[in-house]
Amino acid sequence: xxxxxxxxxxxxxxxxxxxxxxxxxxxxxxxxxxxxxxxxxxxxxxxxxxxxxxxxxxxxxxxxxxxxxxxxxxxxxxxxxxxxxxxxxxxxxxxxxxxxxxxxxxxxxxxxxxxxxxxxxxxxxxxxxxxxxxxxxxxxxxxxxxxxxxxxxxxxxxxxxxxxxxxxxxxxxxxxxxxxxxxxxxxxxxxxxxxxxxxxxxxxxxxxxxxxxxxxxxxxxxxxxxxxxxxxxxxxxxxxxxxxxxxxxxxxxxxxxxxxxxxxxxxxxxxxxxxxxxxxxxxxxxxxxxxxxxxxxxxxxxxxxxxxxxxxxxxxxxxxxxxxxxxxxxxxxxxxxxxxxxxxxxxxxxxxxxxxxxxxxxxxxxxxxxxxxxxxxxxxxxxxxxxxxxxxxxxxxxxxxxxxxxxxxxxxxxxxxxxxxxxxxxxxxxxxxxxxxxxxxxxxxxxxxxxxxxx
Numbered sequence: 001x002x003x004x005x006x007x008x009x010x011x012x013x014x015x016x017x018x019x020x021x022x023x024x025x026x027x028x029x030x031x032x033x034x035x036x037x038x039x040x041x042x043x044x045x046x047x048x049x050x051x052x053x054x055x056x057x058x059x060x061x062x063x064x065x066x067x068x069x070x071x072x073x074x075x076x077x078x079x080x081x082x083x084x085x086x087x088x089x090x091x092x093x094x095x096x097x098x099x100x101x102x103x104x105x106x107x108x109x110x111x112x113x114x115x116x117x118x119x120x121x122x123x124x125x126x127x128x129x130x131x132x133x134x135x136x137x138x139x140x141x142x143x144x145x146x147x148x149x150x151x152x153x154x155x156x157x158x159x160x161x162x163x164x165x166x167x168x169x170x171x172x173x174x175x176x177x178x179x180x181x182x183x184x185x186x187x188x189x190x191x192x193x194x195x196x197x198x199x200x201x202x203x204x205x206x207x208x209x210x211x212x213x214x215x216x217x218x219x220x221x222x223x224x225x226x227x228x229x230x231x232x233x234x235x236x237x238x239x240x241x242x243x244x245x246x247x248x249x250x251x252x253x254x255x256x257x258x259x260x261x262x263x264x265x266x267x268x269x270x271x272x273x274x275x276x277x278x279x280x281x282x283x284x285x286x287x288x289x290x291x292x293x294x295x296x297x298x299x300x301x302x303x304x305x306x307x308x309x310x311x312x313x314x315x316x317x318x319x320x321x322x323x324x325x326x327x328x329x330x331x332x333x334x335x336x337x338x339x340x341x342x343x344x345x346x347x348x349x350x351x352x353x354x355x356x357x358x359x360x361x362x363x364x365x366x367x368x369x370x371x372x373x374x375x376x377x378x379x380x381x382x383x384x385x386x387x388x389x390x391x392x393x394x395x396x397x398x399x400x401x402x403x404x405x406x407x408x409x410x411x412x413x414x415x416x417x418x419x420x421x422x423x424x425x426x427x428x429x430x431x432x433x434x435x436x437x438x439x440x441x442x443x444x445x446x447x448x449x450x451x452x453x454x455x
Contacts, residue, residue, distance in 0.1 A: 003029050005320065006093055006108035008083045008255070010035025011042065012306050013287025013313035014114030015069065020317025022073045029321075031075045032106055034095050036082035039138045040066050045306055047141040048165070051148070052172035058142065078104075086111070086259040088280060110282040110320055113256055113269065114313065117249035117288035117304050124220045124232075125160075125245055131228040132221065132243045135165055147242065148176060154242035155179060158231045160218055162189025164336055166246025167201070170210045171339055173244070181211040181238055183231065188214060192334065193397045194349050196364065197383055200399040204341040213238070249304055251289045266291040266302040273326040275316040284320060286312035293329035296347050296394055296415065297356040303330055333412040335405040344408030347395030347415045348385060359388040361452040367441035369403040371433035380404050382445040384411075384421060391420035391453055396445075403435060410442050421449040 005021055007014045010033050018031050033040075041064040049055045066077040080098040087094070093111070095104045119136040126132070131154070133144045148154065157173045159166050162184035170182045182189060182205070189205075189212060190198040202212055213235070222230035222237055230237040251268035253261075261277050264270040268291035270278055275290070277283040288304035290312065308330055318325040333346040353360045362385045370377045380400030387394055396411040398404050414424055424446035431438055 003109045004107055005029055005031045005110045005112065006106055007031065007033040007112040007114060008086075008093065009033075009112075009114035009116055009287065009289075010037070010040040010066075010077060010079070011044075011114070011116060011287070012309040013116075013316075014112055015041045015064065015075075016310050016313030017112045017114065017284065017286055017317035017320065018069070018075050019073055020314050021320040022075060022317075024318065024321025024323055031073075033069070033075055033077045034081045034083050034093070035077065035079050036098060037137055037139055038079055040064060040069060040077060040079070042138050043306070044137065047135055047138065048168035048172040050141060051135075051144060051169065052175040054175075058138065058145075061138065083255060086113075086255055088259055088283070111284065112313075112316060112320070113261070113277070113283065113285040113289065114287045114309075115252040115255065115289045116309075118252050119245065119249050120247040121245060122218075122247070124218060125243075126221060128226075129221050129223050129228050130226055131241060132245070134245045135169055136249065144244070152227075152241070156239050157181070157242040157244065158183060158238050158240040159244045159246055160231065161246035161248065162186070162212075162214075163192070163246055163248055164334070166244075167205070167336065167338055169244045169246055170205065171208070171337075173242075174208055174210060178242065179211075180209070181213060181240075183216050183218060183233060183238065184212070184214045185217050186214065190338075190343070192349075193343065193345050193399075194351075194362075194383065197343075197381065197397045197399050200381060201338050201341060201343055204339050208339045249288065251291075251302055251304075253289055256285070256289070261285075264291045264300050266300050268302040270300075273328065274319045274324075275312055275327060276319070284316040286316045292327065295329040295331050297352065299356065301330065301332075303332055305334065331412060331415050333408060335408060337405070340401060342398075342400055342402070342405035344398040344405040344411075345396070346408050346412040347393065349395060349397075350385060353385055353394050358394060360385050360394055361388055361449065362386075363445060363448040363452050365441065365445045365448050367439075367444050368437055369400055369441075370435060371437050374433045376402065376434075378402060380407075380441050382407075382441045384445045384449045386421045386449045386453065388453060391422050391450065391455075393419055393421055393424065398441075400441075407440075407442060421446045421453070422455065425450060 287309035378401035
């Protein structure tokens with residue numbers, strides 16, 4: 001009997017694992033992938049740009065459709081099938097056909113758990129009130145696009161939550177011509193960077209017309225004729241005929257927990273470096289449902305990003321197919337565009353470094369993205385956090401204009417390899433007036449960190 005691989009989840013991690021396993025087992029492996037949605041392998045990160053109109057067509061966000069997986073990889077992709085139970089003793093999964101309602105049972109020899117993450121949807125965000133949207137899946141994006149393009153003609157939008165998705169959606173709705181208020185329970189949006197750097201982001205958002213309300217708890221919705229008319233907060237109602245939720249996600253591990261698979265301290269599924277689930281024979285997991293090692297703090301973390309999901313799925317698939325690969329961990333590198341402002345971050349923030357028990361210094365430097373005399377020169381702010389007294393880089397953040405965000409990659413490589421700020425002052429970085437001052441902003445920040453350490 002041929003070996004059977006069952007994949008739960010048809011997005012980045014699951015389909016990367018299935019594709020890699022197929023490449024290494026071309027003849028003797030039957031692969032079935034269950035996906036409860038209507039799409040496979042798409043860019044959720046691109047949804048705000050489709051909403052804004054910058055990306056014209058929905059299908060531009062789809063990397064590979066089910067037909068491609070069937071024809072090129074002989075993977076039996078079953079859309080609109082939700083797995084409801086995993087039976088490890090019987091080595092089978094039970095799924096429900098969401099279209100026809102039938103129950104399906106499939107035996108497996110090997111299982112990949114790649115269920116992703118759930119968007120956080122609080123009780124006040126009632127599903128029976130029209131005009132309230134999450135932006136987690138391509139189906140979510142399609143529903144929001146239909147609302148914007150339909151007869152409803154919304155004018156006032158409230159975005160609840162100031163993380164990556166919330167900030168990007170606020171910009172997208174401004175570009176669609178709506179009045180936008182962003183509500184954040186904490187004292188700042190963009191909590192992935194330190195408050196001093198987040199304030200630069202807030203200024204840019206206000207500059208394009210986003211009204212930012214911080215320190216507010218949303219308590220409910222007001223409706224009129226079944227449609228949202230206001231968001232109720234601890235400081236009174238905010239008018240809205242469109243509400244977008246950007247409150248983050250939590251790992252989708254309910255099926256795994258019910259099957260007895262181990263969940264780690266981050267709330268996500270535990271895996272080893274090869275993406276195997278400990279204590280379960282031939283069960284692998286990858287993507288937004290798993291936790292992994294933070295290479296700087298040494299702690300298990302849940303950082304749901306498409307970059308990690310694709311790499312983890314590839315590692316799992318290589319191992320399933322008889323090869324050998326490991327996922328070495330993460331350092332939390334991320335970039336985001338906010339209006340014309342670019343933001344990059346990697347490693348630990350100040351509060352993370354303190355929580356991990358590090359003694360550290362932090363420095364902020366102001367420079368420019370190009371030579372000061374060159375047309376288009378704009379400000380760039382770089383923040384470095386370095387361990388005291390070793391000088392080892394612990395984290396970095398950049399906020400600036402053109403050519404700012406991707407500079408974080410140089411800092412991420414330094415961080416990944418355990419470099420000190422002393423080492424970084426001599427980095428041989430590229431220079432030409434259209435791209436950098438003669439002293440690159442990264443080098444200027446490293447020199448200031450060395451000074452702060454009293455070298």
